[in-house]
Amino acid sequence: MTRLATPFTEAFGIEHPVVQGGMMWVGRAELAAAVSEAGGLGMITALTQPTPADLVREIERARYLTTKPIGVNLTILPSITPPPYDEYRRAIIDAGITIVETAGANPEPHMELFREHGIKVIHKCTSVRHALTAERVGVDAVSIDGFECAGHPGEDDVPGLVLIPAATQRLSIPVIASGGFADGRGLAAALILGADGVNMGTRFMCTTESPVARSVKEHIVAATELDTELIFRPLRNTARVASNEVSREVVQILAEGGEFADVRELVAGARGRTVYENGDVEAGVWSVGLVQGLITDIPSAGEVVRRTVNQAVAELRRVGSLIVEPVLG
Structure with a gap:
């Protein structure tokens, strides 16, 4: 299989510039290991595990499935009762993880400890200004999320076609393009825009190793790029x-002047988790990207990695063949 070597693959010791997003309730051992075993970079989501000890056990399960590099996503957000982040950080270190994806808050408070233990850090950003801050505090790479992404796209509403080159022309560290990627056409486009790889969430959520209920995956296959909602817009936490039905109700309540308290029960994380576990896509709000409109099947995660790279190579060769050199003389 042909490889696409980029500064990201070389720095992080992986074969292919394809990263599996660190999705809440989805980034578990089987999925992460399958992506890594195929040569990409799989991510276990730390806070999906109830305790730091559970995270260590999940990492051990993944290591049983592959000997290739696996990362851990640690998303740090303001909370009235925050998780024991220090303990999760220590669990990551004690488990021997060498790649961490941070998201949410500024990663600076975590950098010294991770650096001391030789851990490379990818920070997830939704704007160039935040990416520049992450570079300044010493992260090894950034994952830049365009407006197309699932979850939180930030408040600038800049799509990847502009955000990716805007970031890559100002950063000197590897940039991973995220939001709107599902296949090799996207990977080829990201590389042409200056990125060093792609991060795919929704695409990997819709694979056989994903712990999401089959009916949710079938719903993604049947959906189009029009079948998402942007909630919390009036609260500037999009x-x-x-x-x-639930997400549309949330949009309506907030558009009519409602506050977060008015939708708190509708958007409870526990309800969203039941969607993934039980397969009732109307049970709560759950994250999915515009890219679901490009997803037409439920393959293995390894197949996604392999065909994404192979298609990207073919597309790059096709584009190269369009060049017509002038005839001299």
């Missing part, structure tokens, strides 16, 4: 989720 999130892209699947369009269903």
Whole structure:
């Protein structure tokens, strides 16, 4: 299989510039290991595990499935009762993880400890200004999320076609393009725009190793790029989720002047988790990207990695063949 070597693959010791997003309730051992075993970079989501000890056990399960590099996503957000982040950080270190994806808050408070233990850090950003801050505090790479992404796209509403080159022309560290990627056409486009790889969330959520219920995956296959909602817009905490009765109700309540308290029960994380576990796509709000409109099947995660790279190579060769050199003389 042909490889695409980029500064990201070389720095992080992986074969292919394809990263599996660190999705809440989805980034578990089987999925992460399958992506890594195929040569990409799989991510276990730390806070999906109830305790730091559970995270260590999940990492051990993944290591049983592959000997290739695996990363851990640690998303740090303001909370009235925050998780024990220090303990999760220590669990990551004690488990021997060498790649961490941070998201949410500024990663600076975590950099010294991670650096001391030789851990490379990818920070997830939704703007160039945040990416520049992450570079300044010493992260090894950034994952830049365009407006198309699932989850939180930020408040600038800049799509990847502009955001990716805007970031790559100002950063000197590897940039991973995220939001709107599902295949090799996207990977080829990201590389041409200056990125060093792609991060795919929704695409990997819709694979056989994903712990999400089959009916949710079938719903993604049947959906189009029009079937998402942007909730929390009036609160300036925008999130892209699947369009269903619950998310549409949330949008309506907030558009009519409602406050977060008025939708708190509708958007409870426990309800969203039941969607993934039980397969009732109307049970709560759940994250999915515009890219679901490009997803037409439920393959293995390894197949996604392999065909994404192979298609990207073919597309890059096709584009190269369009060049017509002038005839001299």
